[in-house]
Amino acid sequence: MRDEVSAHAWALFAQQGYEATTVEQIAEAAGMSPRTFFRYVASKDELLLERLLEHGPAVADRLAGAAPDLPAWRALRDALDAVVVPQDADAAQVRPLVTMLRDEPAVRAATAERRHRWEQLLAPVLAARLSVPGAAVTADDARVLALAGAALACLDAAQLAWVGRPAERLADLLDAAMGAVSPL
Known part of the structure; x- marks a missing residue:
């Protein structure tokens, strides 16, 4: 699930930029609520750093x-x-x-x-x-x-x-x- 959330986040980052992308948009793209998003990920900053480190x-x-x-x-x-x-x-x-x-x-x-x-x-x-x-x-x-x-x-x-x-x-x-x- 975390990989799927990350993939949706990075697709949105590529489309509209990091700052313009909200947690709500990432959650919606992944087919979940923002509350569910936060069960898997602490913040969009965490998704960013995780991908940069991978x-x-x-x-x-x-x-x-x-x-x-x-x-x-x-x-x-x-x-x-x-x-x-x-x-x-x-x-x-x-x-x-x-x-x-x-x-x-x-x-x-x-x-x-x-x-x-x-x-x-x-x-x-x-x-x-x-x-x-x-x-x-x-x-x-x-x-x-x-x-x-x-x-x-x-x-x-x-x-x-x-x-x-x-x-x-x-x-x-x-x-x-x-x-x-x-x-x-």
Whole structure:
């Protein structure tokens, strides 16, 4: 039921924006009363954050499963395909949502929280990847945090560019963004 409510909410967010979408509209679209909505979900903010966080574990899992000899930056790029491939596959539905995330002030805090939580998921995996015998790297190491933050910034930049370029694939824009940072 919660997944169904979320699907209806995100369809409405894509149509009319986050701020313009009410709990009552989400409940009606899901075929329930607002009271029933609140049995499954605390708020539309919760639905927003939950959806933004959903691919984080998949990205971390892909990073953890990357070949050990693959450089960390390349492994991060490949791991981000857990987000990029589904977004490219459903571009018509996703682009309006990325626009909403960019343009609506009410969702900026959720976007910042997503980045923070994804960094927390990626940091221990990156630390393990960067550790060598006799020189352990911790999740709070500046190099780890810089790599995670830079990769997520590249993803954000690619998504924002992708919104205005319907002929381009998000994967190609992410490659370009990460390629621009890589030589540094």
